[in-house]
Amino acid sequence: GESVGLHLPTLSVQEGDNSIINCAYSNSASDYFIWYKQESGKGPQFIIDIRSNMDKRQGQRVTVLLNKTVKHLSLQIAATQPGDSAVYFCAENFGGATNKLIFGTGTLLAVQP
Amino acid sequence: GAGVSQSPSNKVTEKGKDVELRCDPISGHTALYWYRQSLGQGLEFLIYFQGNSAPDKSGLPSDRFSAERTGGSVSTLTIQRTQQEDSAVYLCASSLDVVGREQFFGPGTRLTVL
Numbered sequence: 001g002e003s004v005g006l007h008l009p010t011l012s013v014q015e016g017d018n019s020i021i022n023c024a025y026s027n028s029a030s031d032y033f034i035w036y037k038q039e040s041g042k043g044p045q046f047i048i049d050i051r052s053n054m055d056k057r058q059g060q061r062v063t064v065l066l067n068k069t070v071k072h073l074s075l076q077i078a079a080t081q082p083g084d085s086a087v088y089f090c091a092e093n094f095g096g097a098t099n100k101l102i103f104g105t106g107t108l109l110a111v112q113p
Numbered sequence: 114g115a116g117v118s119q120s121p122s123n124k125v126t127e128k129g130k131d132v133e134l135r136c137d138p139i140s141g142h143t144a145l146y147w148y149r150q151s152l153g154q155g156l157e158f159l160i161y162f163q164g165n166s167a168p169d170k171s172g173l174p175s176d177r178f179s180a181e182r183t184g185g186s187v188s189t190l191t192i193q194r195t196q197q198e199d200s201a202v203y204l205c206a207s208s209l210d211v212v213g214r215e216q217f218f219g220p221g222t223r224l225t226v227l
Contacts, residue, residue, distance in 0.1 A: 008153060032214055034214075034215070034216075036218075041220075042220055042221075043117075043204055043218030043220050043221050044156070044204070044218045045218070046215055046216070046217070049214070049215065089155055089156070093214060099144055099146075099161060099163065099208065099214055099216075100146065100161050100169060100171075100172065101146075101156070101158065101216065102158065103155035103156040103157075104155055105154060105155045106154075106155050
């Protein structure tokens with residue numbers, strides 16, 4: 001049968017460099033955003049979140065920036081390490097009574113030693 | 114264990130058969146979610162349970178899909194008359210409540226329909 005290739009956007013960085021992963025979200029009414037990291041064969045792992053009343057939030061080695069004007073979210077990883085290699089997903093919560101997350105298609109981060 | 118657990122980790126079935134996938138959420142988490150992830154894709158929302166409220170089933174792709182949550186804890190996702198396009202990784206997540214929105218994911222069940 002025909003095989004389907006993996007067509008994730010890929011970001012390749014050198015170990016020690018900073019990484020920036022971008023995401024465009026769809027709903028201007030979304031009030032909560034999360035970045036998840038997914039390693040091969042595992043479920044997504046929470047990295048950092050941000051609410052719509054903020055434009056920046058920092059964690060350990062990671063920073064999330066939110067630009068509501070253009071519906072853009074970015075994840076910055078400082079001093080990228082080989083262990084950071086994974087697929088990164090942004091997700092948005094539309095708010096209201098439901099708590100379901102709408103995920104982006106993901107970006108593959110490949111860290112070169 | 115401390116995390117979300119799912120069983121089985123892998124399931125291979127024949128087209129037309131029914132399958133049941135199980136999720137054990139983190140103890141004390143009132144909200145439970147099912148998502149589906151096809152190869153190379155993001156996660157697709159299926160269904161959401163919150164406490165005793167009626168579940169949000171808006172993501173279920175067809176009436177062959179159903180889910181229940183017994184006693185506010187364990188959940189089972191059932192797919193009847195499986196089709197090849199149902200092949201995917203099915204992920205379960207739980208969270209404390211609507212306010213505590215961080216969702217903790219299990220490792221998933223990889224379903225392959227032959």
